[in-house]
Amino acid sequence: MPRFPNIAAERAKLGMSLADLARHLGVTRKTLYNWRRSGQIPEEAVIRLTEIFDKPREYLLREDL
Numbered sequence: 001m002p003r004f005p006n007i008a009a010e011r012a013k014l015g016m017s018l019a020d021l022a023r024h025l026g027v028t029r030k031t032l033y034n035w036r037r038s039g040q041i042p043e044e045a046v047i048r049l050t051e052i053f054d055k056p057r058e059y060l061l062r063e064d065l
Contacts, residue, residue, distance in 0.1 A: 003036045006060050010053040024052055 011021055022029045025045055035041045041049070041061070050057050 003039050003063060004041075004061060006055070006062055007049060007053075010055060010060070014053075021052075024048070 011018070016024075018029050018032060022032050025032075025048055027045070035045070046057055046061070049060055053060065
């Protein structure tokens, strides 16, 4: 099961590709894959994700749906 399913769901709702999200965060798609695999997202990226999706960090970082 992929980590951070709510981030994937919010990205899909906006019709945003993984490349689009990486661009918004100023990282590569490989970096996004690494974050998902390790289960660790840097704090500054989490803050940016909350701004992009307008959702609280607790929701975005939940592992279960």
